[in-house]
Amino acid sequence: MMPDDNLPSPAKFSLAGSFFFWIFWLSGAALCLLFGIFLFITATGASVVAVWNLLIVLAQCLLLTKSAHYFHTREKPVSELMLWAAFAGIAMPLIAFGGCAVINDMGNGVRFAG
Amino acid sequence: MTIHFLFDLLAMTASVMVSMWFRRRYQLSHPAGITQPAKYHYYLIALLLGLAAGSTLFGTLNLHLSGQHGLAKSMTGGIVGAIFAAELYKYFSGIRQSTGLYFMPGLIVLIAVGRIGCFYAGLPDYTYGVKTALPWGVDFGDGIYRHPVQLYESLAMLLFLIFFLKSHAQNPTFWQQRGFYLFVLVYATQRFCWEFIKPYTPVYSQLNLFHLLSLCLIAYALIMLKRSPAHAA
Numbered sequence: 001m002m003p004d005d006n007l008p009s010p011a012k013f014s015l016a017g018s019f020f021f022w023i024f025w026l027s028g029a030a031l032c033l034l035f036g037i038f039l040f041i042t043a044t045g046a047s048v049v050a051v052w053n054l055l056i057v058l059a060q061c062l063l064l065t066k067s068a069h070y071f072h073t074r075e076k077p078v079s080e081l082m083l084w085a086a087f088a089g090i091a092m093p094l095i096a097f098g099g100c101a102v103i104n105d106m107g108n109g110v111r112f113a114g
Numbered sequence: 115m116t117i118h119f120l121f122d123l124l125a126m127t128a129s130v131m132v133s134m135w136f137r138r139r140y141q142l143s144h145p146a147g148i149t150q151p152a153k154y155h156y157y158l159i160a161l162l163l164g165l166a167a168g169s170t171l172f173g174t175l176n177l178h179l180s181g182q183h184g185l186a187k188s189m190t191g192g193i194v195g196a197i198f199a200a201e202l203y204k205y206f207s208g209i210r211q212s213t214g215l216y217f218m219p220g221l222i223v224l225i226a227v228g229r230i231g232c233f234y235a236g237l238p239d240y241t242y243g244v245k246t247a248l249p250w251g252v253d254f255g256d257g258i259y260r261h262p263v264q265l266y267e268s269l270a271m272l273l274f275l276i277f278f279l280k281s282h283a284q285n286p287t288f289w290q291q292r293g294f295y296l297f298v299l300v301y302a303t304q305r306f307c308w309e310f311i312k313p314y315t316p317v318y319s320q321l322n323l324f325h326l327l328s329l330c331l332i333a334y335a336l337i338m339l340k341r342s343p344a345h346a347a
Binding site: 048052077079080082083086087090091094095097 | 119120122126151152155156158159162163165166169170187
């Protein structure tokens with residue numbers, strides 16, 4: 001008997017579950033990068049906006065890192081990891097672009113998170 | 115606009131705190147009828163997708179219909195999208211009862227506080243009212259006194275929250291079965307009224323996009339309220 005036989009086998013994730021997890025995860029990573037650029041641009045001028053962008057980037061990094069880690073170790077169900085990634089990729093950008101008018105005028109470019 | 119996202123942050127914090135308090139007090143660990151963790155996760159993902167799609171689609175559409183370029187979010191659009199996604203998910207996963215009460219107190223607080231942010235954001239937020247001679251008209255910086263329609267909505271939601279919290283303790287079953295639909299009815303009705311004093315471009319007769327969305331929500335709420343006694347069995 002091998003020593004590992006007594007350990008619970010890691011959960012198997014479905015192909016669809018894994019696919020959607022990575023779709024959400026990659027969209028979250030892309031938006032994290034976008035807010036990283038916003039942070040870089042706003043770091044010198046508007047301090048409140050820079051702090052906001054920093055918080056968004058940190059929160060997204062935390063969610064994305066932890067969800068990727070748990071996906072790798074299979075410690076949490078794929079449905080929960082999909083929810084984490086969806087939160088990072090959908091909910092957080094929705095929250096992060098403060099206000100009702102996200103971009104006032106295309107000519108002025110993106111209004112950096114408020 | 116910095117003030118708006120500070121209020122967004124405040125609104126979300128208040129919303130989460132009220133939700134946690136309500137769920138703890140009435141021991142709601144999941145939305146009614148959703149007991150399996152995976153179903154709960156997929157339900158939340160459906161809600162998120164619907165909320166983001168509806169909010170951005172209808173917010174931006176209204177902006178463009180009013181002749182302004184850009185990208186916008188809309189609370190009514192978000193509610194329409196989230197309800198559509200939730201009902202679709204519930205239909206395909208066999209959930210036949212109201213699940214909205216779980217989110218309702220948090221959502222009310224989110225709107226009530228978030229709208230104060232819209233008010234302080236002023237003209238760039240494009241959520242102000244039309245010109246008024248009433249004594250409480252507000253000058254948002256262009257010299258025109260306008261209806262503070264954001265505060266009307268905030269106040270309406272606050273009054274509904276007080277009514278809900280007082281009434282829920284006496285009749286929790288009613289609120290569990292029909293509470294969310296009643297909230298949708300009240301939210302859509304007050305929003306329908308306020309839209310008459312907003313500067314948005316009409317798309318049909320005197321009705322703008324949010325009038326039409328509000329009418330959809332009112333129809334949804336009335337249908338579900340009519341059907342809800344059958345769910346109680």
